[in-house]
Amino acid sequence: MAKVKETVSRTLMVALVLSIVFSVIVSTAAVLLRPAQIKNQNLDIKTNILAASGMLPEAASAEQIEDIFTRFDVRLVDLDSGAFVEPEAVNVQDAMKYDMYKAASDPDMSTKIPAKEDLAGIKRRPNVAKVYLLREGDEVKRVVLPVHGYGLWSTLYGFVSLEGDLNTIEGLGFYAHAETPGLGGEVDNPRWKSQWVGKQLYDENKTEPQIRLVKGGVDANTANKQHKVDALSGATLTSRGVEHLVNYWMGDRGYAAFLKKLRQGEV
Numbered sequence: 001m002a003k004v005k006e007t008v009s010r011t012l013m014v015a016l017v018l019s020i021v022f023s024v025i026v027s028t029a030a031v032l033l034r035p036a037q038i039k040n041q042n043l044d045i046k047t048n049i050l051a052a053s054g055m056l057p058e059a060a061s062a063e064q065i066e067d068i069f070t071r072f073d074v075r076l077v078d079l080d081s082g083a084f085v086e087p088e089a090v091n092v093q094d095a096m097k098y099d100m101y102k103a104a105s106d107p108d109m110s111t112k113i114p115a116k117e118d119l120a121g122i123k124r125r126p127n128v129a130k131v132y133l134l135r136e137g138d139e140v141k142r143v144v145l146p147v148h149g150y151g152l153w154s155t156l157y158g159f160v161s162l163e164g165d166l167n168t169i170e171g172l173g174f175y176a177h178a179e180t181p182g183l184g185g186e187v188d189n190p191r192w193k194s195q196w197v198g199k200q201l202y203d204e205n206k207t208e209p210q211i212r213l214v215k216g217g218v219d220a221n222t223a224n225k226q227h228k229v230d231a232l233s234g235a236t237l238t239s240r241g242v243e244h245l246v247n248y249w250m251g252d253r254g255y256a257a258f259l260k261k262l263r264q265g266e267v
Contacts, residue, residue, distance in 0.1 A: 042096070048175040049132055049144050053161035054197075072144070073133045077267075079125065082257030084267055090128050100126040100146065101157075113253065120149030120248040121241070131258065140164045140262060145255050149245025152237040154178035156187065160246060166259050167206060172196045172246070184238030192232065200226040201250055206263070209247040213239040 043062055046069040050056035055068055074095045076085045090109065092098045103109040103126040110124045132144040141164045148157045158174035173193060179185045186192055195218075203210050210227040217230040231239035248254055261267045 044175065048173055049159055049161075052159040052171040052173040053134070053142050053144050054171050055142075071134055073135065075131055075133060076128050077131050077255070077258045079127060079129055079254065080257065082259075082261040082267065085128055095130060098128070098130055100129050101148070103128065117253060118248075119244040119251075120147075121244070122149055122155070122248075125253060129255070129258075131255070140166070142170060143259075143262065145249065147245055147249040147254075149241055149248060151177060151179050151187075151241035152184050152235065153180065156241065156245065160249070162201065162259075166263050167201050169196050169199045169201055179238050180235065184232060184235040186232045186235065187238065187242065192230065195229045199229060201246075207256075209250040211243055211246045211250075213243045215239075 043065060046065050047056060047060075049072070050060075050065060050068055057064060057068075060068075076087060076090065076095050076098055077083070078085050087093055087095045087098060090098055090103065104122070104124045109128070110126050112124055113122065130146060133140060134142040134144075142161060143166065144159050144161045146157075147160050148155055150156075154177050156174045156177040156179070158172065158176075160172050161170040162168065163170050171193065174187050177185075177187065179187060199211070201209055201211065210224070212224075212228045213231040214222065214228050215231045215236070218225050218228045222228055232242075250256065250259075258267070
């Protein structure tokens with residue numbers, strides 16, 4: 001009986017020691033790999049920004065992506081006032097390190113959106129957003145704006161790129177979502193995304209976003225076709241979600257104040 005107890009004790013001891021050893025190995029690996037993970041995440045974001053703005057070369061290397069991205073000025077914007085804020089105001093040293101989605105979950109750094117105004121279905125909006133500007137001299141050539149909102153099954157995260165007139169859409173792309181493959185997942189289809197290029201975001205007074213996704217498609221006879229894109233076939237709720245999130249973020253609760261100041265040369 002004593003030998004049985006001793007065997008059980010040794011087995012438990014070996015299991016405990018192995019658990020501790022493997023825990024240490026896993027924790028050490030996580031710490032050592034973290035810088036590489038952050039670098040890859042940043043590269044992925046930069047890749048998607050360049051893709052949305054039509055600046056991503058085919059089969060671009062990491063070095064090419066980093067080099068092209070240096071042309072962008074990464075800034076933080078107070079969404080209520082439209083003014084730039086310094087990174088220190090949101091407790092970071094570098095604007096690129098600010099996580100606006102993490103901020104949206106912090107009551108001290110975000111605003112609850114009234115249900116009737118929450119077109120994008122996001123519930124809370126960060127007080128400060130991150131934007132990407134490309135200028136040549138004093139002239140704005142491109143501005144890339146992060147957007148997100150709920151589709152059918154998931155929150156879609158992406159970017160809208162605008163030309164220097166701050167009205168013409170240069171591109172749209174999503175880098176994270178869980179919509180149905182072959183249906184809502186067609187937001188990743190290059191052919192569908194190409195329809196956004198050249199569309200006009202605002203009405204003639206540049207006050208209200210006018211984007212609509214049209215069931216049945218857009219053709220030469222469609223009224224106000226400059227604001228319209230084909231809805232995704234068989235994906236009504238995802239299409240509605242994309243329409244709502246674009247209009248929300250380009251509206252008064254999103255980037256409208258910033259775009260107005262940028263248009264007037266005040267930022």
